[in-house]
Amino acid sequence: METVYQVIYSPQVAIKQKLSELLIDAYQQYYTEIKDLNGLTLIEVLYFNQISSDYYCLGFSLAHDSSNVNANDIKMLFEDGMNDAEFIDAVFKFQDPFLNQHLEKLYNEIHNIELRLREVISFIFTDTYKQDFYNVLYELNIKPMYDDDKLNKDPVKRREYLKKKLENEFFYLLFSHYIWFNDLANIDIGNIIAYLQKNIDFDGFRQKVLSRGINKEVYEDFITSLKSNLNNI
Structure with missing residues (x-):
């Protein structure tokens, strides 16, 4: 299962690394100890476009562990993190297996x-x-x-x-x-x-x-x- 997003962000940011950090932070809000979690492996870049000198557009998918009963809650925390992140100007979601x-x-x-x-x-x-x-x-x-x-x-x-x-x-x-x-x-x-x-x-x-x-x-x-x-x- 995966959710597909599109983010508009500032060009000077290492976006995939930043998204990985937001994802790990979402997991840490649920689990006090996380072993062998690499957020980069759960995020797959689908496309990339430079909109202007001020903004880039990135499409990516986030993989979910369907056996994790908290997967949807973690996803929602990750989305909250993206909305609160100063380097992200806008977030759009186009596919969501939990909503489906x-x-x-x-x-x-x-x-x-x-x-x-x-x-x-x-x-x-x-x-x-x-x-x-x-x-x-x-x-x-x-x-x-x-x-x-x-x-x-x-x-x-x-x-x-x-x-x-x-x-x-x-x-x-x-x-x-x-x-x-x-x-x-x-x-x-x-x-x-x-x-x-x-x-x-x-x-x-x-x-x-x-x-x-x-x-x-x-x-x-x-x-x-x-x-x-x-x-x-």
């Missing part, structure tokens, strides 16, 4: 939340519409984000596509879409045809028009609660 691990964990947590939400939302829409389970968003102002936008216009191809992947429309929505599950689209000729196809008699058609969307109170309450909860995510 944290973000990966965070991503997995968010992904699990999203999957559970999909399950609940799928149940709600399945129970509400009770048929045509690959086309339950037709009443809403929501457009799934398929790789091929034609799937939004072709219900037959959409059904085949989703069925093969064991997915439904909710797999192609963002969190931001989830707060619009009660945002009904205006009734147009396409909606009327869809209603007529699903309702043979006029009374059934009329009832469907008057009860569009999610209308069970418990489901409405859940969808309403999504707005505040998803804003936190």
Whole structure:
């Protein structure tokens, strides 16, 4: 594992040696005795450039011992040392394996939340519409984000596509879409045809028009609660 930095520093400084000293100082803040630690072996120069007569730019990587449970804390102390060093004007960090691990964990947590939400939302829409389970968003102002936008216009191809992947429309929505599950689209000729196809008699058609969307109170309450909860995510 290694972290990649770029530093801007004064030209008269032996920069790699100075960085090594900062690294050893960071280790010494954790360990009272350090044996056989050579900071120079942990620092690898990646590139070098003279910006002007006043400043040089150095790109370097810092190797980490992945078995050391304090490795990230030591790295942070090293970064504090660089920020405090008078000979360094600026420090930038471009790769950080510890940050990557944290973000990966965070991503997995968010992904699990999203999957559970999909399950609940799928149940709600399945129970509400009770048929045509690959086309339950037709009443809403929501457009799934398929790789091929034609799937939004072709219900037959959409059904085949989703069925093969064991997915439904909710797999192609963002969190931001989830707060619009009660945002009904205006009734147009396409909606009327869809209603007529699903309702043979006029009374059934009329009832469907008057009860569009999610209308069970418990489901409405859940969808309403999504707005505040998803804003936190």
